[in-house]
Amino acid sequence: MENKVYLEMRNIKKSFNGVKVLKGVSLQVQKGEVHALLGENGAGKSTLMNILGGVHQPDSGSITIEGRDVKMSDPRESKANGVSFIHQELNVVPDLMVYENLFLGTEIKNKFGFLHVEEMCRQTADILGRLGVDIHPKSYVRELDNSYKQFIEIAKSLLHKSELIIMDEPTSSLADHEVERLFTFIRNLKETGVSIIYISHKLKEIEEICDRFTVLRDGELAGAGIVKEFKLDQITKLMVGKAISNERFEHKEIQDTVLLEVNNLSTEGLYKNINFSVKAGEVVGFTGLAGDGRTELFESIFGYRKKYTGQIKVRGQVLKIDHPQKAVKAKIGFVPKNRKENAIIKDLSVIHNMSLSSLSKFNRNGLLDQSLERKRFRYYKDLLNIKVHDPNITIDKLSGGNQQKVMLAKWLEADPDILIFDNPTQGIDVGAKQEIYEQILALAAMGKAIIILSSEAPEILRLCQRIYVMYQGEIVSSFNGNRATEDMIMSYATGAKREDEQIG
Amino acid sequence: MNRLANPELKEPAKQGSAMGSAKSRLTWIWSEYSVIIAFVIIFILAAIVSPRFLDINNQLNILMQVSIIGIVALGMTVVMLSGGIDLSVGSVLALVGVLTVLALNATGSILVGILTALASGVIIGLLNGLLVAKGKIASFIATLGMMAGARSIALYIAEGGSISGEVSGFTAIANTELWVIDVPIIIFILMAVLVYMLMHKTSFGRHVYALGSNEKAALLSAIRVDRVKIAVYSLAGLLVSVAAIIETSRLNSISSSSSGMQYELDAIAAVIIGGTRMTGGRGKVIGTFFGVLILGILNNMMNLMNVSPHLQGFVKGAIIIVAVVFQKRE
Numbered sequence: 162m163e164n165k166v167y168l169e170m171r172n173i174k175k176s177f178n179g180v181k182v183l184k185g186v187s188l189q190v191q192k193g194e195v196h197a198l199l200g201e202n203g204a205g206k207s208t209l210m211n212i213l214g215g216v217h218q219p220d221s222g223s224i225t226i227e228g229r230d231v232k233m234s235d236p237r238e239s240k241a242n243g244v245s246f247i248h249q250e251l252n253v254v255p256d257l258m259v260y261e262n263l264f265l266g267t268e269i270k271n272k273f274g275f276l277h278v279e280e281m282c283r284q285t286a287d288i289l290g291r292l293g294v295d296i297h298p299k300s301y302v303r304e305l306d307n308s309y310k311q312f313i314e315i316a317k318s319l320l321h322k323s324e325l326i327i328m329d330e331p332t333s334s335l336a337d338h339e340v341e342r343l344f345t346f347i348r349n350l351k352e353t354g355v356s357i358i359y360i361s362h363k364l365k366e367i368e369e370i371c372d373r374f375t376v377l378r379d380g381e382l383a384g385a386g387i388v389k390e391f392k393l394d395q396i397t398k399l400m401v402g403k404a405i406s407n408e409r410f411e412h413k414e415i416q417d418t419v420l421l422e423v424n425n426l427s428t429e430g431l432y433k434n435i436n437f438s439v440k441a442g443e444v445v446g447f448t449g450l451a452g453d454g455r456t457e458l459f460e461s462i463f464g465y466r467k468k469y470t471g472q473i474k475v476r477g478q479v480l481k482i483d484h485p486q487k488a489v490k491a492k493i494g495f496v497p498k499n500r501k502e503n504a505i506i507k508d509l510s511v512i513h514n515m516s517l518s519s520l521s522k523f524n525r526n527g528l529l530d531q532s533l534e535r536k537r538f539r540y541y542k543d544l545l546n547i548k549v550h551d552p553n554i555t556i557d558k559l560s561g562g563n564q565q566k567v568m569l570a571k572w573l574e575a576d577p578d579i580l581i582f583d584n585p586t587q588g589i590d591v592g593a594k595q596e597i598y599e600q601i602l603a604l605a606a607m608g609k610a611i612i613i614l615s616s617e618a619p620e621i622l623r624l625c626q627r628i629y630v631m632y633q634g635e636i637v638s639s640f641n642g643n644r645a646t647e648d649m650i651m652s653y654a655t656g657a658k659r660e661d662e663q664i665g
Numbered sequence: 666m667n668r669l670a671n672p673e674l675k676e677p678a679k680q681g682s683a684m685g686s687a688k689s690r691l692t693w694i695w696s697e698y699s700v701i702i703a704f705v706i707i708f709i710l711a712a713i714v715s716p717r718f719l720d721i722n723n724q725l726n727i728l729m730q731v732s733i734i735g736i737v738a739l740g741m742t743v744v745m746l747s748g749g750i751d752l753s754v755g756s757v758l759a760l761v762g763v764l765t766v767l768a769l770n771a772t773g774s775i776l777v778g779i780l781t782a783l784a785s786g787v788i789i790g791l792l793n794g795l796l797v798a799k800g801k802i803a804s805f806i807a808t809l810g811m812m813a814g815a816r817s818i819a820l821y822i823a824e825g826g827s828i829s830g831e832v833s834g835f836t837a838i839a840n841t842e843l844w845v846i847d848v849p850i851i852i853f854i855l856m857a858v859l860v861y862m863l864m865h866k867t868s869f870g871r872h873v874y875a876l877g878s879n880e881k882a883a884l885l886s887a888i889r890v891d892r893v894k895i896a897v898y899s900l901a902g903l904l905v906s907v908a909a910i911i912e913t914s915r916l917n918s919i920s921s922s923s924s925g926m927q928y929e930l931d932a933i934a935a936v937i938i939g940g941t942r943m944t945g946g947r948g949k950v951i952g953t954f955f956g957v958l959i960l961g962i963l964n965n966m967m968n969l970m971n972v973s974p975h976l977q978g979f980v981k982g983a984i985i986i987v988a989v990v991f992q993k994r995e
Binding site for chain 2: 463484486497506513518520521523527531575
């Protein structure tokens with residue numbers, strides 16, 4: 162690898178409405194390297210990248226690319242300078258074909274002004290081939306895995322001769338095997354001399370794929386260096402300003418009462434023959450790769466999906482749960498994954514989001530007692546350390562971690578005995594993650610049954626006393642949390658191993 | 666570097682944030698109350714242009730004229746907040762009117778007439794709700810079908826013409842004044858207050874907002890989304906029937922071909938001018954109230970200024986577009 166500086170941002174300052182977001186940050190990216198940009202939510206990463214992408218203008222500071230001074234006055238200019246930004250939410254059109262997506266807005270036309278389909282397909286196949294991706298240019302994007310959608314975006318930027326690609330949390334919606342695929346792809350990309358700025362909260366990924374890193378904290382440069390020369394907890398320390406443990410959590414005693422028992426639950430095409438039970442005070446984890454059916458399984462138990470066979474017993478009683486409201490009546494709560502799509506109501510205020518699932522509690526003669534709502538919110542604000550100045554603002558203005566805490570408050574207010582968390586720390590920074598873990602364990606200590614669904618094996622290992630691994634709709638293995646290792650989980654999750662009879 | 670930079674930065678940062686909050690406060694006032702500001706501006710303009718505008722009789726006249734469409738628009742607001750639309754309101758108004766007069770003439774009882782109106786309005790609304798919630802038909806399509814169907818049945822029953830009431834006293838509903846204020850105005854304001862309370866102070870209202878903003882999240886929050894939808898369209902039907910009673914009582918007759926014609930457009934216009942988002946989840950009942958008044962004042966102004974009735978639609982259309990353009994600037 163050549164040690165040539167490709168991009169340099171020097172002493173960038175930026176404030177919004179008088180609030181200093183960047184207080185003189187510098188960033189140096191070499192040609193053909195993968196550079197990790199780290200920091201908690203609100204540290205200024207996205208502002209810095211938006212300045213590079215031409216979305217915002219810096220108040221002061223300079224940007225040079227290969228030694229030339231450049232000014233990114235708008236996103237188009239930034240693109241023209243070889244920078245492309247791949248956002249967390251992918252900008253692909255699912256109902257168009259791969260090549261149509263690639264050439265969207267820059268279609269090649271023949272001399273009559275019609276679309277030159279063969280040429281576009283040829284170039285698409287060429288670019289994808291170079292990157293080692295095997296998809297047909299004429300397949301529809303909606304039929305592809307999420308990781309491929311990401312490749313399409315990246316291929317699109319290469320088509321526009323980008324030399325620096327910014328990836329914002331590229332793995333947040335990918336399953337583990339897709340992540341592997343993405344990393345192979347990134348390594349190929351690096352070989353061709355393209356530089357990558359890689360934003361992620363997942364430090365293991367940083368260790369695996371990145372060459373150097375820059376850490377921001379509160380709008381300032383907290384540190385930079387070569388990934389190999391640092392330990393992960395040193396980098397974490399730079400991000401949060403204090404050390405955070407990765408130890409397994411201590412658990413209180415599990416009680417004898419079985420709160421939830423599931424017998425032979427099946428839904429055609431989603432999952433089959435699911436058997437498990439959860440006791441009061443127990444934290445149980447479900448993990449697996451994408452398509453393992455765990456989300457669908459618990460959506461059924463929560464009544465979001467109705468067509469299932471088998472038996473669900475809550476506190477020993479067989480229940481037919483065909484609507485989430487019945488689940489809530491049976492004292493089951495569910496914090497779904499993909500917060501934005503499934504959990505928050507972005508037009509409602511923070512307080513109203515908190516009370517949404519337990520409005521009957523606030524009912525006084527048919528009218529809502531809004532002062533009681535405010536009072537309850539203040540309670541949760543202190544309990545969960547929710548950072549919000551004015552709880553009457555709409556919830557979408559909060560950071561991901563705080564939104565998730567409000568969702569937690571919402572379900573605490575509904576007061577379930579069984580609480581299901583699907584990917585509870587998706588897109589949340591390290592500090593907030595820790596707080597959410599502590600709350601989950603506090604709930605278990607209060608005698609609630611906790612179920613955690615996560616694709617991140619380390620998260621499951623840290624939190625759970627019992628771990629179920631799913632593969633293609635079946636539980637293929639179960640472990641005692643203290644004895645399980647990541648390797649054991651992975652070998653079952655990938656379908657490499659299975660032990661049908663140990664389930665129970 | 667930290668130690669040097671921080672003390673210097675503190676002061677301007679504070680000032681800046683004070684300025685920033687003043688600015689954000691201003692934008693907040695604008696985004697919350699832009700309809701009212703627009704209303705005040707139009708009101709003042711109207712008063713300047715035409716001295717007769719401020720006359721108390723003219724003011725009451727405006728309120729009287731908007732009361733029917735206003736009541737319909739209140740129901741439309743609820744439907745649109747839930748993320749739907751109800752195109753059938755005009756036709757349903759005509760059908761309910763026809764059924765009301767039939768019941769009135771058959772029994773001679775005003776009470777039976779009113780109950781018939783309310784029941785038929787709710788039933789038709791319920792049907793809309795079932796089509797949307799259980800039949801999973803897009804509200805635009807379901808209510809478009811209802812719009813054609815209801816009008817057709819009204820025409821069939823009344824053989825294409827008008828039918829008149831034969832019971833004396835029925836006309837009193839719309840033609841009585843309490844002190845100086847006409848009863849329809851009172852009903853409109855009362856309905857506005859009730860719908861306001863319902864949407865902003867009860868769990869039903871909260872559920873409607875949640876549904877309009879994010880249906881899947883609302884369902885996963887254990888809200889009975891289907892029932893909320895059915896209730897929303899039933900409520901719209903109920904309000905249409907209240908409007909139908911006033912419309913029928915005003916002239917003691919209802920025309921199966923022309924009554925309620927294009928009311929859906931006026932109602933949607935009022936809701937949009939009032940700042941409710943087409944896709945649901947955001948908007949206010951007060952906004953619709955002032956949206957209705959703005960439309961009424963514009964009509965009145967144009968009449969006072971002798972603008973050709975053929976041009977009035979153009980002005981209305983332009984106002985809707987201008988209103989939406991301004992609301993986008995948040």
